[in-house]
Amino acid sequence: MRKYNFVLILLITLIAGCASEKKQLLPTNNKGGYFIKSHKTTSNDVSNILKISGRVFDVKTRNLISNAQLTLGCYKTTTSDKGEFSFRIDNVPNYNSIYIEANFIGYKSILTDFINTTNIEEIQIDFYLVQDDRPLINCEGIIKPKG
Numbered sequence: 415m416r417k418y419n420f421v422l423i424l425l426i427t428l429i430a431g432c433a434s435e436k437k438q439l440l441p442t443n444n445k446g447g448y449f450i451k452s453h454k455t456t457s458n459d460v461s462n463i464l465k466i467s468g469r470v471f472d473v474k475t476r477n478l479i480s481n482a483q484l485t486l487g488c489y490k491t492t493t494s495d496k497g498e499f500s501f502r503i504d505n506v507p508n509y510n511s512i513y514i515e516a517n518f519i520g521y522k523s524i525l526t527d528f529i530n531t532t533n534i535e536e537i538q539i540d541f542y543l544v545q546d547d548r549p550l551i552n553c554e555g556i557i558k559p560k561g
Contacts, residue, residue, distance in 0.1 A: 469493070478498075482521075483517055486503075517543075
């Protein structure tokens, strides 16, 4: 009976440990981060269309950020009033790795690690930006304090 209890406890620990790891932000070079989820192609027909969508949040308040800019190579888009964005890229080579940058004035930019798009048809990314605490410099070179 003890052997079965031990095995059951071990399985519960492993499952709970894996679930908690998936809920953590992927770290970046600042205190922000991102969550990423990809969906592989379900059929044998490999589509050359890649759909990327997600939202942009303030990491501290968890409020959505509208008009944030997302850059994927030559492609650019901004978030909607609800903080949502999407890209649809046709004719993506199957061997490509991509990265995406999210930024907004007054926040530190986030650049993802390379994302392998092999056999991927859809990617969902939620970005969590941290406010930039560095002083702003206007075009005349005068430093203005934040606030």
